[in-house]
Amino acid sequence: MPPATTPIARSKTAALARILDCVPKGYFRYTCGTVKAAKAEALARKFHALYGIGCTPAQRLTRKAKGLANSVLVMYWPEGAETVAWLLLATDGNGLEGETLQMVSEKPRLTWLGYELVRHAAQGRAAWTWQRPKAEMAELYALIAYQAHQRHYGALAETLERITRQPGFHGVRAQSWVLCQEARRRGYPGALPKLFYLQKVSHGERLVLTS
Secondary structure (H helix, E strand, O other): OOOOEEEEEOOHHHHHHHHHHHHHHOOOEEEEEEEEHHHHHHHHHHHHHHHOOOOOHHHHHHHHHOOEOOEEEEEEOOOOOOEEEEEEEEOOOEOOOOOOOEEOOOOOOOEEOOEEEEEEEEOOEEEEEEEOOHHHHHHHHHHHHHHHHOOOHHHHHHHHHHHHOOOOOHHHHHHHHHHHHHHHHOOOOOOOOOOOOOOOOOOOEEEEOOO
16 A cells, blocks of 8 residues: 655645645635744654544545544645645544634635635635735735836836736636736736636645655
8 A cells, every 4th residue: 555645835826726626625624834844744744643634535435434534734835945834624523623723614714825715606606716815905006006106117017917927816816807907097008917827736746644
C-alpha cells in the first residue's frame, strides 16, 4: 500500500483552489494557523496521526461509517518561506474535539491568505468562491480615484494590471471588472487589461506522511 500523502501548495491560487474543491464535499468546519517551516512537516504528520488527513477515499468511507470526521490539511508553503500558513478542514463527525472549529457558512467569514470565502449563485445553485475583503476594495477604489483625478495614467495602468493579475476566482474576477469600469468612469483613457479565468491548478507536490 502506498504511503499516505498530502499536497503542499506553493502558490496562493493552489491553496485557495483546494479549499473550494473540498468545501462542497462536506468539509465545512475549519481551524487555521501558521507554523515555522522547519516544523511544518511534523505538524502535517501529527494531523495525519490524529485526524487522518492523508486517508484514501476508501479509508474515509470507513471513518464516516464509524461516525468519525474526515479531515484535509491545506498548506501554503512558498519556496524558501520561513513560515507556513495551514488550514484544517473537517466534515461532520467525531474525533476533533481537541480543535476549536468554526463553520465556513457562519460569520465572520473565513478569511485566509488575504481573501474571504463567500457563496454566489452559479447556474441556479449556490457555489463557493473567493473575493477581496471590503477594506481592500475600499483602498483600491480610493487609489483609482486618486490616480485618475491626478491623471497619473501610467500609475493607474500599473494598478489595473496588478488588480487583474490576482487569482482569477469568480468573486475576485467580478470585483476586478468593477474596478476596471470605475477607472473608465473616472476618465482613464488607456486599454483595460484582460481578465483571466482561473484554469484548473494542481493542489501541489505531495508530502509523505507515513513511512
